[in-house]
Amino acid sequence: MTTENNDLITGSLPEDALAELREAKKSLEHHGIADRLTEMIGAPITASLRLLPDVAEKALYAAVDKSLTVALDVALRTLGGDSVKSGKPRLLTHKLLAGLSGAAGGALGGATIAAELPVSTVLILRSVADIARSEGEDLSTVEARLACLQVFALDPGKESDIDDDTELGYFAVRAAMAKQIRDASQYVVKNGLADKTAPPLVRLIAMIGERFGVVVSEKIAAQAIPVIGAVGGALINSYFIDHYQDLARAHFTVRRLEREHGEALVREAYGSIA
Template sequence: MEVNYADSPDHHSSNENAPDSKLSPASVDELREAKQTLEHHGIADRLTELVGAPVTASLRLLPDVAENAVYAAIEKSLTVALDVALRTLGDDSVKSGKPRLLTHKLLAGLSGAAGGALGGATIAAELPVSTVLILRSVADIARSEGEDLSEVEARLACLEVFALDSGNQSGVEDDTEFGYFAVRAAMAKQIRDASQYVLKNGMSNTTAPPLVKLVAKIGERFGLVVSEKLAAQAIPVIGAFGGALINSYFIDHYQDLARAHFTIRRLERAHGKAIVEETYNGFQS
């Protein structure tokens, strides 16, 4: 697509504080790279490269007891992550500077090593740890892209990253398409309702209906990624070393998604959402 950089005077507002609707060539390149990451970068492909065989899985193929245990672990993980997001991300003493991505990746690797050595039975203990490590890494990336994590909506945007994987979403009970902006649109009501609830009632009750609905909506998509991770970890030869590598790939995947997500949000703050979405959708898939 030939991108229109909006040079005509009609695209400029007289309000000096209004977003600049002109996308520079550098911004267009950033947006194109973000789309490539968000829509052509599923975790299944990355895990297939690691284990040398296609990784496809469905939690519904597991025995009922195992399926229920995994879903319970996913719900617990996202509930813990929500609690961390609401209570601590805005108060983190690290306000700027280089994200601590390597530290988080190493810790996730150690967590995965334990899971790989002990088998899938550790999912209930290992997944919440991995999820919170990913969330803190996502928050670092958000800050580096100019997000103000004292704002509830920005903190929930960190949690939203767990819904952004571009892989097989056939198990998601949405009528929407699965492109990046379609996913954000599907999530918008839950994030708005959760933000309003927290602003009005505080953060003491993460079992309130708006927060439970948000966790459930994110869990629909995150659960599919977790099933692919578990399928890779279940390969008999994986063991502790493979478990560490899989968790490193897992956190690296969400770091990439976060970087793309918060790049787009930064461009939206600078230029307005309409032109960013229009340009994004105009790129060749």
């Protein structure tokens, strides 16, 4: 009997799988985009949707909703037909394109957000899809493609309307979104994507948007610092996509481990990691 089988029988993951899970949890629970931007800029990013003027907040919500709606369309219409099997060769390309998008954006106002954010969001989504394939996801399924979109809700920030908890863990977010993803998947399989205003799709976008909007507000706060400029805007956008690539790699590592070792065992091991 192999060591791996013995480990599984005693109710624990093999050491190599546990090491992967430990690294995944580090990305999923402890490094929000605000922390990364603070490290880069050298000043704390304390943005909140509540601190934005009403006009700016409405513009941000509209931009987030538009961006995620476009991303949903891209996810369901194009990701499954891509023949690329590994995301590694294209991650840098997506990062460079996102950087150019950030540089072109300049100082972010409401109109600039509306123009720049959908581009960045789709670039991130395609990068996430490449990572998903590299971790063995079958993107011919609607559920796997929606799991790519779900990455936009996984930033470990504390502000969210998904739940009353002050800090949501990774599995709590997945559990909170499970019904919306299931309903959206069933709707698309049955009805296609002709009506993107269908309630199951609108509810899914709204739930993801609550968390993604917080991250976007932090990105805007960083880019609004006067000394940032175009070069800083490009760098911030590169951080932005790099952050979601890290979340995607962790997310799809967890999903692969669940397929290999069972969901219950992986979740138990995840919860035991300090």
